[in-house]
Amino acid sequence: MRNLIILLAAVAAFLALPHGLSFSQQEVLVFLTINILLVSSYRLLTLTGEWSLGHVVIMGVGAYASALFSKKLGVYVPVSILLGGGTAALLAVLLSFPLFRMKGFYFLIGSFAAGEIIRLLWKRFRDPFGGAKGIKGIDPMPDFSIGIYDFDFFEPISYYYMSGAVVAFCLWILWRIEKSPVGLTFHAVHWQDKLAEASGVNLRAYRTLAFAIASGFAGIGGALLAHYIGTINPNSFDVEVMVFVLTWAIVGGTATFYGPILGCIVLTVLNEIILREMGFEQMRPLIYGAIMILSILFMPKGLESIVQRIFSRRAPDGVVKQEAAE
Helix, strand or coil: CHHHHHHHHHHHHHHHCCCCCCHHHHHHHHHHHHHHHHHHHHHHHHCCCCCCCCHHHHHHHHHHHHHHHHHHHCCCHHHHHHHHHHHHHHHHHHHHHHHCCCCCHHHHHHHHHHHHHHHHHHHHCCCCCCHHHCEECCCCCCCEEECCEEECCCCHHHHHHHHHHHHHHHHHHHHHHHHCHHHHHHHHHHHCHHHHHHCCCCHHHHHHHHHHHHHHHHHHHHHHHHHHHCEECHHHHCHHHHHHHHHHHHHHCCCCCCHHHHHHHHHHHHHHHHHCCCCCHHHHHHHHHHHHHHHHHHCCCCHHHHHHHHHHHHCCHHHHHHHHHC
């Protein structure tokens, strides 16, 4: 019953949230929704113990692919978004062959190098990637109506509702994957890799699977972004954006499914309400870096640990133990 009430409250908040906000604030909600999918997909990769510096570039692969499918080949935009995600997943499988010969720090650096190579290819080739200026005039999501509501996707509210529904469905899939035997194997690959390998688990295959699934959902997020803003370029997916994703994940915490989402929301609110209003938005990389360092030093388990402490104080001991076991 409590879960149903929480779900209904979340749906009501989702529907009511954009109303009463300015146009720019509504656009921030759209970007926040897409970023939630990005950081949640990134967490799936971290379940296997690997941290990548190329996840935002993989998001860009989905954005470029969807833009080209719709603009050059005339593919229907919702289909091109799915194809963008599929292209990102396929590229991740190809990259897994060299990258998963490395582990830990070496994988981190290798993923950064692979991402920079992809971005340089985007800059180098004007056809079809548009060079340094990128792709402009990307086809928008086609308008449609449901009952009395007309979805005009040039309006941020309509795109927020549509992208929110897509992201919610993707999050549900990611959550189901994590709770499945495959997700439990991802955890085993991270924490007990030798034991898992001795039990017959193909470590490289499962790392590749996590990489491909995470990249596919990141690609869908990139495609949603491309068809909203209508233009993309290599600088839209540089390492600075990747640092923000890392900060969201670390500050929020990666032990729970909601941790990175919480970090993304809190830091986005911090940026949009505090830093922008105070004129410190240009200092965001510096401030984010300081926040990440302070979080590692004084709150190593992230914001999710605060939520866990709050619920542990309110719930009976038996309930806490049961939730922890789940």
